[in-house]
Amino acid sequence: MIKGDFEINCELKSAFFKNAYSPFVILDRDMNFVDVNQASVDTIGIEKENFIGKNILDIFPYLEGTERYDAYKNVIDTGVPIGFDELLFKGEFTEVTFMSRAFKIGDYLGITTLDVTNVIDTVQKLKSTKTSLIEVNENLKKKNQELEDFSYVAAHDLRAPLTNLKSLLRMALESNISSNEVMPIVEKMNVVTKVMCDKITALNMVIAIKSNFGAPKIELGFSEVVSKLKASYSKEIIEGRTIIKEDYSGCSSINYNKVQLESVLQALMSNALKYRHPKRKLSIKIETKQVDGKVQLSFKDNGLGFDQEFSDKIFVLFKRLHTHVDGLGVALYIMKTIISENGGSIDVKSQVNKGTEFTVIF
Template sequence: MLIGYLDRERRYQFNNEAYRAWFNQDPAALRGRLVRDVVGEQAYAATSGYMDRALAGERLDFEATMPYREGFTKHIHTNYVPDVRDGQVIGFYTLVQDVTEQVEALRQVAALNEQLVVINKELATANDELGTANRQLTRTNVDLDNFIYTASHDLRAPITNIEGLLLALREQISASAALSDNLIPQLLDMMQGAVERFQVTIAQLTDIARLQQAHDLATEEVAVAEVVEAVRLDLAPQLTQAAAQLLVDVAPDLRVSFAPKNLRSVVYNLLSNAIKYRHPARQPVVRLRAERREPAVVFTVQDNGLGLSAQQQGQLFGLFQRLHTHVEGTGVGLYMVKRMVENVGGTITVQSQPEIGTTFIIQLPA
């Protein structure tokens, strides 16, 4: 802190040792010199008016920016205390404190606050735009769901009618056409194939609509063993037909937070795929295990079927991906499984080797 005393002519009569560091001079050499000559014209102009008021008898407390010389500017907090004797002001005491660091810090804070205001305005604008986009996307998704449902529903009846007409036409032609005429049966087969492909498309649309609806199903605590047993009973005919062995290892009290309908779909898809894509040269053996491994419930479905190459594994969860064409399917099942699992924060992975078998591992939040 600078401590000094100025007389009425504004000459230093006293100054402390702190003046040495600010003005690079011996403090004693400053005594008797005008303050203007010591601090410089610009700094003097910044405080001259306050000096007038101090010499008029007013006690002052103020802050100012003092450009003492080139490259040396200070922000100061100053007290002027008049020296009054016999009713006359004969000078005043000066107390000057360096507040440069505080002022610069406040300026930086103010600048940052201004930047934050701008950023907040930009964020608010971006949030508004994002909200508008999300609302539009929601409306689009609703419209898409409605379209898929309506299209799959409205197209089903006409296709069924066409299929019925084809069957009737086939019976009529078979009764009247010459046995040597091979063209008519060929055309009928082509028409029947077109109808069946159309039916597959409708089934795909129905599956997608079902997936969209599944996303909104509420979760609840589900008994895993009960769901697995229900699926096993549903698949009993397929298991018998394939002479497949299903080995289940699930604790009776194991529960998971999931939509019951979705959990059934997940288990059904994995088990039915294991049966469908069995290896023709050996008895199918499918193992399903579910257990709690904190912080998750882990499902493992393992088979000894056809297996998958590395390339096929990369395509496995894509929409409408069919990697084996010798059995019926829409290419939607595993896509739906992955979506349902990920919708609740879970994961699904696959490990497989061609001609050896495949293992699916699902982790669901406990």
């Protein structure tokens, strides 16, 4: 005898019901269990024969008088399905968090559930981790502020006595000290004191720049900023017989903090002028353009250059590769700090006696 479509469909539904991974139960109008699948038995830990014929309140007495119980009964009356999230079931040996969906099947009520215990646990862990990260971040901000405050106080407090010491040494040098033993010592003390004073000044510069990171940004023209720098360095530009070529056709302006942009370009200009090659005219080429939606600045010179192997070290505070000219090794450190703080990057390529090119992505 060939089975009809109806019988086949009934067998398929029955097989799906019995083998479903999630708990599935069917109740009558009086909320008595008519059938339960194996997943329900495994999850709740009650044998099937102890389910069938029992009222839902016999198995789950805590539902009596609850909105969920009334909602289940309302589904049978209206046929409108309803869902519940994050329901907690506590058995003798298990505790499960699940989602529930109730819907009408003919004259019966079908309830299917989904175990979301692991999902809820994961969410709670993520929330806990997020809270911990927020706390860690706040602590780091606090510690950074404390370090910044300490740096400021240290630099400020050391500056006054060093300045006084420097003045006393100058007075000593200007007096008629004739002792061959004392004079060399005083001269060395003067040199050391100058170095310390210069470094304290440099630290104050770094602190001042960092305290400006939250300042507003405005639209600035590259040509105007560079013109101001050329006026400031006119003496050095003339001495180096410097030729400066500028091309801002690709990007004439940028939205940036005024003090910070001037500091970046000043560091590049000062570096090129200080380390020019003594046997040729200094040539500087400045070019800006848009690359992938960001402003790119290229600053190229034909100066002394350096070994590419040391490209990372030039941005280290108080680090200098050339010592034949005065300097503290702080300008490039400040420049990189500003660029990084604003989400940009800087790359440098150099060759000994051929020159250096800085590429800044703002």
